[in-house]
Amino acid sequence: MLRLVKVIGTGIKRLIQLILLAITLFMSILLLINLFTIGTTYQSMLSIDELVESEFIAEDVPVIVLGAGVVDNAEPSQILKQRLDQAAILFEVAPDKQFIMSGDHRDQYYNEVAVMKDYLIEQGLPSNQLFLDHAGYSTYDSLYRLKNVIGEDKVIIVTQGYHLSRALMLARGLGIDAVGVPAPDSKSSRVYREVREVFARVKDFAVTYLGYQEENRPNLAESFDLNMMGDETNDKTNLLD
Structure with a gap:
């Protein structure tokens, strides 16, 4: 009986050791991927002043603003409002730029x-400098469609800094030459967003470097290009092939 107890005790001890090892390995991978994502994209994050001095202002490069939720299908969320306000500031220094709004428009109620x-x-x-990408259901979808549907391979990305490193990594993986302009961040629910982003970077690292892809994504319909007028993109039914 005593021998059986010792065997069981040894087995439990080894199981705990394996669980702790697996947790340590998982956390190490999580940390390394996040450090890699942030470290390899940091230099592509520019202030407005730095952007003005770059080739991205002088050349015919569009701006893409990534969606972040709306309230009652009528007004932007606080996070999205900050992105849009940054885009408005960018327009002041680059009034000839075309701006792509990329977000979720699955139905008439959202x-x-x-x-x-x-x-x-x-x-x-x-209005005619504002283009609507109605199928930007995720960061990857927005950038994939920018490259493969809209036909642009160089872009200025506007989003919050915590999100921008992942967006720039995805852009690089898709062959898009991109820089990003960080928008101000809201303190409200900031911890939740940053924790979520830790895991989102791992998923999109797999998309970028390991070939992971969700089924039926992204949507390749509702196509347009920037030779059109922005108002021609307002109704997504007009963009169906």
């Missing part, structure tokens, strides 16, 4: 991109 465009029109941006 039209993220229309809310984004309406907000920027209120800030004084010309």
Whole structure:
């Protein structure tokens, strides 16, 4: 009986050791991927002043603003509002740029991109310089569609800094020459967003470097290019092939 207890005790001890080893390995991989993502994209994050001195201002390079939720299908969330406000500041120094609003417009009851465009029109941006990508359901979808549907391979990305490193990594993996302009960040629910981003970087690292892809994504319909007028993209049914 005593021998059986010792055997069971030894087995439990080894199991605990294996669990701790697995947890340590998982946390190490998590940390390394996050450090890699942030470290390899940091130099591509520019302030407005730095952007003005770069080739991205002088050349015909569009701006993409990534969606982040709307309230009652009528106004941008606080996080999204900060991205749009940064885009409006960018417009002041680059008034000839074309701006792509990329977000979720799955149905008539949730039209993220229309809310984004309406907000920027209120800030004084010309409607025809604001293009709507209605199928930007995720960061990867937005950038994949930018390259493979809209046909652009160089871009200025506007989003918060915590999100920007992942967006720049995905852009690089897709063959897009990109820089990012970080938008201000809200303190509200900041811890939740940053914890979520830790795991999102791992998933998109797998997408970028390991070939992972979700089924039926991204959507390749609703195509347009920047030779059109921005208002031609307002109705997604007009963009179906």
